[in-house]
Amino acid sequence: MHARVLRYLDEVVRCGSIRKAAEVLHVAPTAVNRQILDLEAELGAPLFERIGKRLRLTPLGEMVLAHVRQTLREHAALLGRVEELKGARRGEVALATTSGLAASLMPALVGAFRARNPGIVVRLLDLPVEAIAAAVVAGEVDLGLGYDLPAHASLRVLAGNDWGIGAVMAPGHPLAGAQALRLADCLGHPLILPAPALSIRAILDEALAHEGLVAVAAVESTSTALIQRLAATGAGVAWLNPLDVVEARRRGELAYVPLRDAHLRRQALTLVARRQGGAAVAVKLFAQALEAELAARSAELG
Incomplete structure (x- = not known):
């Protein structure tokens, strides 16, 4: 694969001199120079113009360098696939999600x-x-996970499910023992509401308007983690979905009662990736783990 001469040529171009390239490569300058001279002899034309102590690529050198770097990239990708086949899974995956989902x-x-x-x-x-969707489209992250994400032609949905909304309160709250509630049942208690910036708020406002109800917040926040903590202290009743509070419920800190209002829409949770281009193995593995987790939580929480 001529790996040595390719690496030597690439480093000489990066450093601008054979001596500096040799220092980076931890070899003798004569070894680097010999590889470059042999390649020039094979091609029948110089790759560099010698200007004082610095080297500048000739037009042929520019063409060869483009080929060299493409070959080195493909070689690195090949080595990565070899490692994967050997069971050494490596790489990086970036996910954008909301603070609530990140915590829960x-x-x-x-x-x-x-x-x-x-x-x-x-x-x-x-x-x-x-x-979230914009970050995936721009290539800033590999995957995006969020509620009611806007559709985009450059995105494909890998997984998704719908989640109902319920009332959340401290376990000792008077409403905690109910099998189901309506929005109106909660209005006699202090309300801890998600701020309008959160997608769940639009769903709640829509349902309240259909029912002719007005909800006055005692506390309003963009942080679902803060909303949960306030509800756990007995400060009031919050409206969230069961996925938001699954860990707090397991610890016995919160009670969750589903809301049964006819006009209360469910939240659509979706996992998205870019439509174009193949995903790296690390990204595929993490997406599969997320899909399995969402399916398991959906079966558990309904």
Whole structure:
């Protein structure tokens, strides 16, 4: 594969001199010079113009360099695939999601994924819903996960399910023992509402308007984590979906009662990726883990 001469040529161009390239490569300058001279002899034309102590590519050198770097990239990709076949899964995956999902869904999922794939680095970005799809389209992240994400021609949906909304309160709250509630049942208690910037708020406002109800917030926040903590202290009743509070419910900190209002839409949770281009193995593995987790949580929580 001529790996040595390709690496030598690439480094000479980066450093601008054979001596500096040799230092980076940890070889003798004569070894680098011999490889370059042999390649020039094989091609029958010089690759560099010697200007003082610096080297500048000739037009032929520019053409050869483009080929060299493409070959080195393909060689690196080949080595990555070889490592994958040998079971050494490596790479990086970047996911954009909301702060609520990052707190409720990601800790256990990422921990289990990293235990299975210690060679894969996971990057998580906490973004507003409207910025998640844009980050995926722009290539800033590999995957996006959020509620009611806007459709985009450059995105494909990998997984998705719908989640109902319920009332969330401290376990000792008077409403905590109910099998189901309506929005109107909660209005006699202090309300801890998601701020209008959160997608769930539009769903709640729409249902309240259909029912002719007015909800006055005692507290309003863009942080679902803060909303949960306030509800757990007995500060009031919050309206969230069961996926938001699954960990707090398991710890016995919150009670969740589903809301049965006819006009209350469910939240659509979707996992998206760019439509064009093949995903790296690390991204595929993480997407599969996310899909499995969403399916399991949906079966568990309904």
